[in-house]
Amino acid sequence: MKQTKVTGRILLIDDDRALGELLEETLTRRGHFIRSALSAPAAAEILHREEIDVVLTDLNMPGPSGIEFCGELQANRPDLPVVIMTAFGSLETAIAALRAGAYDFVTKPVDFDLLGFTLERALEHRHLQEKIRLLKEEVRHRRPGDELRGESPALQTIREQISRIADLDTSILISGESGTGKELVARALHRQSRRAQGPFVAINCAALPENLLESELFGHVRGAFTDARDNRLGLFLEASGGTLFLDEIGDLPLPLQPKLLRVLEERKVRPLGGSREIDCDVRIVAASHRNLTESVREGTFRRDLFYRLNVIQLDLPPLRARGNDILLLAQDFIREMALRFNKSVTGLSEPAAARLLSYPWPGNIRELRNVIERALALTRHDRLTVEDLSDPIGHxxxxxxxxxxxxxxxxxxxxxxxxxxxxxxxxxxxxxxxxxxxxxxxxxxxxxxxxxxxx
Incomplete structure (x- = not known):
């Protein structure tokens, strides 16, 4: 496995001054910052004053042993990895150290390459635990009504774009892979606009057959067709004063596209079977996972309608490009579903978090939500483990x-x-x-x- 250099602040505890100096010199050359102590009480004072990433302690020393000190740290600082050094490399010693909560142990005489490798892994573990802790804090303090979850640079860019264009009363086209949260962005645009007090109405253009979609969008008058027993306003008029979100606009049937274009240009709607046009005041936000430029080239989407919708375009990043947002979203979903299922699941194990970060998420946020929902429904632990994750993420x-x-x-x-x-x-x-x-x-x-x- 290709190793990435990981460095950090290491607290070294050893009553053998000569070995301690050698270890300090060697680990400093590897890029670590070392604080040294001759006993567990002295080490506790350092931990009280300073931020430490990993504790490297001898097993046998005056006062509390390395294993005893490890047990105290596990009770008070479970986030702090402890590596124990011992000249007694028996299986019993290993089991005792691990039961006390040690992250790992190394034997004396010390193999410095092996020690360096072990410390790097402990630091990676520490850093990932810290990320999870910070993300939990972010979830706890998130503002109510904040639809967009995450703090990655890619999402920050989308937030900045939304803040700049939310009040512009013009058509916006949101593009991105399926499951990236296009409707959430549309809702954020509505919530931050002058139309926020008006209705937000959404429709999936791929979900209805052509005849029903036309009636749903533009409305109809009684008797316009066989089942038209009453007048219907249609979504354009229902959304008047607010925002109409046309999801999967790339799947809008070609015969309906000229009628949509006319509504966008004239701001008037003629219901099916109606004799007059009705004014409508609505802001259009459309979205598609398709490449509409390709659709125009292929003749399945009108060029003039594309230009009318694509006044401003927002390109949403896929989940795999959002880094630690994956863990933040997962923690959100865990909290939400733990309440729904009445389970005391609080988060992710470190290996499960690492597995989520390494998976490419072709289904994006929708897939992540489904994975967490399934895992939480089936788990028997208080934190989701790798075994709880569905294939191919878990295996x-x-x-x-x-x-x-x-x-x-x-x-x-x-x-x-x-x-x-x-x-x-x-x-x-x-x-x-x-x-x-x-x-x-x-x-x-x-x-x-x-x-x-x-x-």
Whole structure:
């Protein structure tokens, strides 16, 4: 696996001054900031005063042992990873350290490459936990009625564009992949406009057959067709004084497009079977996941209607381009659905959060919502785990069991590739804990570390 250099603030606790100085010098050269203490009480004072990312502590030292100090930290600072150093690398020691809440442990004499690798993983764990904590705070303090969830630069750009154009009483076209939140953007445009006190009316142009869609949009008079038993205003008139959102405008039947164009240009509507036109005061926001320029070129969408709708265009980013917004949205959905299902689920485990961040989300926000809803409905934990996530998120194709046969379309694979896949599978099952993975694989940690470096 290709490693990215991760550095941070490390608190080193060791009563062996010579080893402590060597460790401090070595880790400083690797880019870490080191604070040193000779005992657990001295370390506690440093933690009270300063921000620390990872604790690296000896096992045996005067006063509380490394495992005892780890237990205290787990009770008071569960977000702070602890790596324990010990010259007694027995299985019993490993189990005791892990039960006390240690993130991992290394044996003496210290292999500095292995120690550096372990600390980088602990720092990654710490940083991801901090992201999750900050996102929970963001969810807790979000303003009521804020439709657009997220703080990524891509979404900030959309927010800025909305604030600039919301009061411009002109047509707006929102483009983007399915599930990116086009209706939420339309609602935000309405809420921030001078029309906010008027109605917001939405229709999906792909959801109705042509004859019903025409009546739904423009209305009809009694007797206009067989089932027209009463007069109907139509959505253009119902939205008068507010905003009409035409979703999936690219699927509007070609025969209806000239009539829509006339309404946009004249601001008048003639209901089906009617003898006169009625004034309508409505702002049009349209949206499509299709490339309407291509549709115009193919002759399935009128060029003049496209220009009339596309006065201002907003291009929504896909979820995969929004970084940590994925976790923020997931936390929102967890809170919402935990209330609905009456479950005490509070968030995501660190491996589950990492898996959500690495998945490309072809279905965007809609897919993320469905994944969280399913996971929360089925989970037995207070935090969603990787096992709760549906395929292919929970079990990506490239990380399936090597014994389930080759991936679709692959030939039989070399033994080295099968070994690599199995190592990754075991690491997933133990949430990345290399000590336990090495025990399961019946190899020493140096061998496992070497194989990971080769990956």
């Amino acid at each position: 990506p194709r490239g990380e399936r069991s090597p014994f389930s046969g080759p991936p679709d379309g692959d030939a039989l694979i070399p033994l080295a590739e099968m070994e690599r896949r199995y190592i990754r599978q075991v690491l997933d099952q133990v949430d990345g804990n290399q000590t336990l993975a090495a025990r399961i694989l019946a190899v020493d940690r140096k061998t496992l570390y070497r194989k990971l470096k080769e990956d």
